[in-house]
Amino acid sequence: MSSIDQVGIRYRLKCTAVLSQMIYGYPRDYTLDLRLLKFLSSVPDADPYSTKWSLERCAQVIKETVKAREWQSSLPEPKLIADDKGDFDFVRLAFYLFGVRIQSIFYAFFLVLFIGVVVYILDYFKSPSRLILLLFFLLSLYITVFITNLTDQLQNLTDIRFFDVLSVVPLFHLMLVLLDRRSACIRSLRFALVQTLLMIFVYHVRSSSMWQLMCFFLLTGVISYRYWKESSSLDSESGLGRFRRTMIRCGWPAALMIMGVISLRVYQRTNYNPDYFTEGYPRHTFWHNAFMGFACHPQLAKEFQIFPISDMNIILAAERYLKDHQDRKRWAMLYGEFRIEHFRWGLYETVVRDMFIATCLKHPVQVLETYLKYKPKILVQQFLWAAGFLSPDIDSLYLYSHTLTPEGSRREKDLFYNPLRWEVLILIMTSLVIGYGDLRVHAREIISLAALTLCFSLIPGFFTYPVIHIIGLVFVTVATFFYVTLSGVIIAAIRPVHHFKKPSQKGSRNHVTV
DSSP states (O other): OTTTTSOOHHHHHHHHHHHIIIIIOOOOSSOEEHHHHHHHHTSTTTOTTSTTOOHHHHHHHHHHHHHHOTTOSSSOOEEOOSSOSTHHHHHHHHHHHHOSSTHHHHHHHHHHHHHHHHHHHHHHTTOHHHHHHHHHHHHHHHHHHTTTTSBTTTOSTTOGGGGGGGGHHHHHHHHHHHHHTOOOOHHHHHHHHHHHHHHHHHHHHOGGGHHHHHHHHHHHHHHHHHHHHHHHTSOHHHHHHHHHHHHHHHHHHHHHHHHHHHHHHHHHHHHSOGGGGTTSOSSOOSHHHHHHGGGGSHHHHHHHTOOSOOHHHHHHHHHHHHHHTTOHHHHHHHHTTOOGGGOOHHHHHHHHHHHHHHHHHHOHHHHHHIIIIIHHHHHHHHHHHHHTSSOOOTTTTTOTTOOBOOHHHHHHHTOOOOTTOHHHHHHHHHHHHHHHHHHHHHHHHHHHHHHHHHHHHTHHHHHSOOOTTTSHHHHHHHHHHHHHHHHHHHHHHHHHHHHHHHHHHHHHHHHHHO
């Protein structure tokens, strides 16, 4: 967290927008007034794009200009944000709770994490195996902190690209509720509602966390199908009754989640600037990121001129596509008077979607190679580099134009991905000693949940490109799966010894009695 004061450009823009709403009273429509942004760019230490930007200085300047109205010389110019808009609310929450300072983002991040952890503990404090799953996740998060500062694209734990880590505990909790087939009692409803709200909030802030919703609904479907098959083997009346009870117990957590997603969509529709639904884009760009992933294939990257990977290279590739296909209408609307602050992201997404589909049809072999060969290779290289087994070759790591932490500084501060840190192993072995009995019974359950979470956490990285600042959460889920699997192996190794000792002790007692 040494770089908490060097908050990323995404947070700088959102901080500036929130300040203009809190201090000046600018409409809370998830935009930033370009007039204010232009004014701040002329003030030392207040320009969000400057490396010397200071939140305190920015707040001071906005307060001073409220009376002078120096930046209101023209009509409002709302800047539409192409990425997730929900982090406006996260920054606003942080400032309201902890004051207008960069550290507030850090505090708010851990507050959200803390709420999920506390609710989980309150529900499962009598289940050692499930508490061990939580412990392994927190230990995985701990070891991942060491590598969050390896590139300027991630910077620290609170970066928006790492935000979906906050809803992993709620995801674990709700999946366990599904496996338990609980009735919808008041206690269960309270806990599940809190975790559902946390997942929806994280999804609002970072739409790439959709993989967690997919994971949850898949498990709901699998469990429902399993019990439907079991009930069909019984006689029709008892089987139907059992199936209905099971569907109710599996369905109410899913119903909460569905209502949460629908409520979020209604909220966004009523609170986002209307231009997001006409000129802009109400969610994080989808096809733009998907096409960016083709840069991982050397042939496709060369053909479309999209290496090194950058947003602007994809935007320029879309322009070339429109020219090649003589699509003058869409070209004129997007690039006729090109201004990135007024870029029509919604229309642009349709162009990149057409590019993506055309590429899949024209180069099916290369597309398959991208997902089955090159992206897995890059993923492995990221882990090897983070662990210190691979030299920081910018090209092979696909971190071109990124600023990396020098190797000397890494060694000095021990900035390596190391799941076998001694303090972590001590806690793991202690937890196994305490919870051995319960973990022996439920080891398969928590291993399955960790494996399912790991598989789904890979989706964002494989959908775009699996470099460290995109797959930060994967480092956490891999470590969690490693720890639960290691525990399962240890238990499997101890079990034969345990069974061998039981008859031996019984035999010795019988011998003494005789």
